[in-house]
Amino acid sequence: MRDVCTDFEAELREFNGETGHVHLLVRYPPKVALSSLVGSLKGVSARRLRQEFPTHIHKYLRGKHFWSPSYFAASCAGAPLEIIKEYIENQKRPD
Template sequence: MAKLSKEDYEYRRTDNSVSSINYHFVINAPTHESPADIARWVKGRASHHLRKEFPELKKLPALWTPTYFVATTGQVSTEVVKKYIENQRGK
C-alpha cells in the first residue's frame, strides 16, 4: 500500500503511524484534489483490502467512523510533520 492510485492520479504515502485510535498519513497529492475526497477514498480502499484479507470484518457495518482530520503542511518540512506524528503516539 505504499502507492495509492485513483483513476489518473497517484497518491504516495510518505509516512504513517498507528496508534490505538488514529492512523496518521502524510500524503502528497495534487492540489486540485479535495482533502475530503482523498480521506474518503483512502478509507474505502483500506476497508476493501482489510475485508478481503480478514473476511470476519465483512460482518461489521463499517470499519471507520465518518470523521477525519486533514491539515496541509505548506512550508513545513516533512521532518517537522514526522516529528509531530511521532509526538502523537501515546496520547
C-alpha cells in the same frame, strides 16, 4: 494506502497510527479534492482489511463500518518535513 495515493497522483510520505485512528502524511496535487482522496483511502483500506482479516475485523467495526465518517486534515506547508515525519513516526502503531 500507497497504491491509492498513486492513483490520485499523490505521494504517501509517512504512515503510522494509534488504536482507533491512523496518521498519514500525503503530498497531493491541488487538483485533487481532499475529500475524494480520503474517501478512497478509507474505502479501499476497509475492503482490503475485511478480505485479509475477515474474522478478526468484527471487533473493530462501528456498526457495519470500519472507519468513522469523519477525518482531520491539516496543512503543513512551510513546516519542516522532518519534524512532521518524526511526529508521525513516534505515534503508536495500530493494534
